[in-house]
Amino acid sequence: MxxxxxxxxxxxxxxxxxxxxxxxxxxxxxxxxxxxxxxxxxxxxxxxxxxxxxxxxxxxxxxxxxxxxxxxxxxxxxxxxxxxxxxxxxxxxxxxxxxxxxxxxxxxxxxxxxxxxDATGWLHHPRTANFSGLEQRGKLGTLKHLSSAVSFYEPFQSGDHRLDASLGGGCVLDLGWYAVGLPIWFAGRPLSVYATAVMRHGVPYRMTAMMWFPDDVTATINCGYDVTTRKWFEVAGDSGSIVCDDFTRPWPEREARFWSHDRTGAAESHSFEGNQEQAMLLRFTKPESDLAIYQQQTLDTQQTLEAITQSLQNGQRCDVVFRERETPAFSSVSLVPAKPTVWFLSGDLMFGSRIRAAAEAAGLEFRMSSGLPTGTVGSEASDEPKDAENQTSAENRSLDPVWMILDLSTRGGMLPTLDADSRNRFPHATWLAYGPHVQVSKLKAAREAGIELVLTRSQFDMRLPTLFK
Ligand SMILES: NC(=O)C1=CN([C@@H]2O[C@H](COP(=O)(O)OP(=O)(O)OC[C@H]3O[C@@H](n4cnc5c(N)ncnc54)[C@H](OP(=O)(O)O)[C@@H]3O)[C@@H](O)[C@H]2O)C=CC1
Ligand SMILES: O=C1CO[C@H](CO)[C@@H](O)[C@@H]1O
Missing domain, CATH: 3.40.50.720 (NAD(P)-binding Rossmann-like Domain)
Incomplete structure (x- = not known):
């Protein structure tokens, strides 16, 4: 390229x-x-x-x-x-x-x-797949609280756009991008946020926010320009935690690292080689690599930062209202033989990475989107040219969902659109819906909508490692 x-x-x-x-x-x-x-x-x-x-x-x-x-x-x-x-x-x-x-x-x-x-390098470091993968996640138990902090002491050059509100300056969009992105990567879409900031030069100079997620998961984040260099996070569950002190970019001349702690204080140290920017560029330039999970992370981070900005302006806790992508990632034309695919309907990137691991272990493709994919499987090939630029979309169109997994905690829910017509579009799919055990009415509605397998989140959790085999 x-x-x-x-x-x-x-x-x-x-x-x-x-x-x-x-x-x-x-x-x-x-x-x-x-x-x-x-x-x-x-x-x-x-x-x-x-x-x-x-x-x-x-x-x-x-x-x-x-x-x-x-x-x-x-x-x-x-x-x-x-x-x-x-x-x-x-x-x-x-x-x-x-x-x-x-x-x-x-x-x-x-x-x-x-x-x-977007060029957020840390998402592509090989370490990220490890600390958000099944093995580390399993040690956490049930996710409870996340914290992250990203700051640099006055990292400015003269006329820096970071200090110019008209150029999109301020620490919220700049360093908050990382600090807020981290809990979204692990815990999915927040329900609401509250933020406060120290203002200088007409822009947020230091910002602290609280985030609330489904299932009583919470997060606290801090970012700013008047504190020493920090780029750490802690992700804590009820049986262990993960601590990382360099997640946005490894410290110079050191390997990327993190620690997993258990409840007795025993810590295991992990270190990784790799260039996150090159990994990002390879992912971006290879037509067969799917970018949807990263694009969703970007859109969800941007929406959350907007709610944080709103909270800064009105001094209130603000709901984060997510809008779905306008053009779905799946369309109706099949150019090459369809690949059996697990399709996850959710904005929960963390759980998505676990489902991806289980799907790939069973030799299945994985796709994730927050809205129902459009189109049907196995429709006639179009006369669209099969040039290099079209390879990616052609590849996306050739997926045959054999599992459609619906996260019932996704805001707004998707049940009303799950009529027979939309289900018939995926003739080979087994439908599974899951949600927190306390959301009794949603689970019941899913059963009544004719979804074959309706599970609580913990039941789904237990069955996931062998579900697709
Ligand atoms: N991924 C990462 O690790 C990092 C990402 N960033 C991001 O990269 C982007 C650029 O940041 P950075 O490189 O530090 O910024 P710089 O100010 O150093 O560079 C921005 C460039 O944009 C061009 N430009 C066009 N219009 C303007 C304007 N009105 N004022 C200033 N520059 C203008 C200039 O190039 P020219 O005059 O030649 O046209 C300028 O060199 C930001 O979005 C920042 O958040 C920054 C640092 C690290
Ligand atoms: O993304 C970034 C990483 O670090 C910089 C500090 O040098 C930030 O200001 C920048 O925009």
């Missing part, structure tokens, strides 16, 4: 090297507002072309994908413009400055059939 870069700032300098050292990736052009700066960077980093202005880069035939490394307020505009030019979009975090903008990026990329991902 041939990349063009928008912007010549601090993060660009770091990511160019990762782009240039990732297999299958080339950097062919870099654009700046100032042509001399573009040329200087091109020469300095061995990039073929320096381009004046971001728009000119989008028109180039030697660019398949853009890396957007601009201030946050410019992300949506340039991500949408890139997608409209048929370019894949790798955008720096935060994806946008509002949930509405983030969903616009998602919708346009889906419509134009280009891939998108």
């Amino acid at each position: 041939r990349f063009g870069i928008l912007g010549t700032g601090r993060i660009t300098r770091r990511l160019v090297a990762d782009l240039q050292s990732t297999a299958g990736v080339q950097v062919t052009a870099i654009a700046s507002r100032d042509v001399d700066r573009a040329d200087w960077y091109a020469q300095q980093y061995g990039i073929a072309t320096g381009v004046e202005g971001y728009q000119a880069l989008l028109g180039r035939d030697d660019v398949d994908a853009v890396y957007i490394a601009l201030p946050p307020s410019m992300h949506c505009q340039w991500a949408v413009a890139a997608a409209e030019h048929g370019k894949h979009v790798l955008c720096e975090k935060p994806l946008a400055i509002s949930a509405e903008e983030a969903h616009r990026v998602d919708a346009v990329c889906q419509e134009k059939q280009v891939r998108w991902l």
